[in-house]
Structure formats: C-alpha cells, structure tokens
Amino acid sequence: MFVKVCGLSTPESVRTAAEAGADAVGFVLTRSPREVTPAQARDLLAHVPAGIPAVGVFRHEAAGDAVALAREAGLKWIQLHGDRTPADVRTVHDAGLKLIRAVTMSGAPEAFADWGEDLLLIDAAVPGSGEAWDYASVRAKGLAGRHWLLAGGLAPANVAGAASQAGAWGVDVSSGVESSRGVKDLAKIRDFVAAAKSPAAKP
Numbered sequence: 001m002f003v004k005v006c007g008l009s010t011p012e013s014v015r016t017a018a019e020a021g022a023d024a025v026g027f028v029l030t031r032s033p034r035e036v037t038p039a040q041a042r043d044l045l046a047h048v049p050a051g052i053p054a055v056g057v058f059r060h061e062a063a064g065d066a067v068a069l070a071r072e073a074g075l076k077w078i079q080l081h082g083d084r085t086p087a088d089v090r091t092v093h094d095a096g097l098k099l100i101r102a103v104t105m106s107g108a109p110e111a112f113a114d115w116g117e118d119l120l121l122i123d124a125a126v127p128g129s130g131e132a133w134d135y136a137s138v139r140a141k142g143l144a145g146r147h148w149l150l151a152g153g154l155a156p157a158n159v160a161g162a163a164s165q166a167g168a169w170g171v172d173v174s175s176g177v178e179s180s181r182g183v184k185d186l187a188k189i190r191d192f193v194a195a196a197k198s199p200a201a202k203p
C-alpha cells in the first residue's frame with residue numbers, strides 16, 4: 001500500500017513520516033490551515049530523504065501558476081484539486097513535473113478516465129476537511145489495475161478497513177493525523193502508516 005502523508009509543515013513531521021515508512025509527503029501551497037509558502041516548502045524539502053516524492057498541493061490555482069509555485073519550492077510533483085481538463089495534465093508534464101490529479105465521487109464519469117496523470121486521487125467533496133465518505137462506492141468506478149489514492153476522512157482507526165473496502169492502491173491523509181486543525185500528531189502519523197501498510201488494508 002502506497003502511503004502519502006499530507007499537510008506537513010514542520011521538519012519533525014516530515015522526518016517522522018519518512019521514518020514511519022511513508023512513500024510520499026505533501027506540502028499545501030494553497031489556502032488551508034496547513035498552508036506553507038514556497039520558501040517554507042523548500043526548507044522542508046531539505047528534510048525529505050532522497051527517493052520520497054514531495055508533492056505541492058493546490059486547489060483552485062491554474063495549472064501554470066501551480067507549476068510556477070512548485071518550481072519556486074523546488075518540488076517535482078504537483079497535486080491538483082478542483083475542476084481540471086486534460087490540458088492541465090499536459091501543462092504539468094510539459095514543465096517536466098509529475099501529477100496527482102484529484103477527483104471527487106460526484107465528478108463526471110470522464111473525470112475517472114486515465115488522462116495520463118501519474119496518480120489519480122479520489123477525495124471527499126471538500127479536500128482537507130477530514131470528512132469520511134462511502135469508500136466502498138469507489139469500486140463502481142472500475143479502477144482495478146490503476147494507480148490511485150484514496151483520501152478524505154482517513155485516520156489510523158479506519159484506514160485499513162477503508163482501503164480494503166475500496167480496493168485502493170494507496171492512501172493519502174491529512175486531518176486524521178492531527179491533534180488539532182493544522183497541527184500534526186507524530187504518534188498518529190506513525191500509527192497511520194503502520195495501519196495502512198498492515199495486511200488488513202489489502203483489497
């Protein structure tokens with residue numbers, strides 16, 4: 001199970017996620033209680049071990065603006081939420097960056113097609129809200145064999161069951177590993193990664 005821990009804003013939380021076995025970390029570069037500036041993201045990047053992708057997370061920004069901010073931060077991966085088009089995928093790839101494209105279950109059927117993104121992410125209606133949803137309903141989207149991440153309302157206590165029900169290839173978390181909004185809890189990060197990588201999380 002691929003595990004991304006998102007919304008990190010301190011060196012300690014970055015190091016804890018990496019040491020716990022996270023496969024990717026995320027820095028939120030859009031309006032959020034977890035927002036960091038490109039300069040802060042660049043400083044955090046210094047604590048990410050080689051081989052672990054660090055992802056710049058965006059919501060309503062145009063793809064070109066997200067690319068510019070990610071470059072300023074030194075990031076090679078971008079995560080785009082919001083209404084997107086195949087042209088956005090081309091914009092990111094033409095810039096030499098990799099893309100996680102986020103969709104919600106209420107998205108149009110064509111949004112679940114393979115647009116050439118590097119990873120698809122299926123999230124709750126409001127990203128970063130901690131809102132749980134009917135994870136098993138993703139099975140109807142026919143994503144077997146695709147590389148995609150489940151997100152929204154995941155936490156150490158529910159991630160294994162949610163990932164298993166959904167048939168997820170990977171998971172992404174932010175709120176569920178916090179002690180209060182925007183403040184990461186190091187023990188919860190460790191517990192989340194362990195639970196997500198347990199046999200119980202397998203489809």
Ligand SMILES: O=C(O)c1ccccc1N[C@@H]1O[C@H](COP(=O)(O)O)[C@@H](O)[C@H]1O
Binds near residue numbers: 057127175
């Ligand atoms: O975490 C945020 O604040 C955020 C803001 C804007 C876009 C995406 C954001 N995070 C992504 O949302 C989910 C996490 O949801 P949850 O908090 O665990 O319920 C995940 O994909 C984050 O990368």
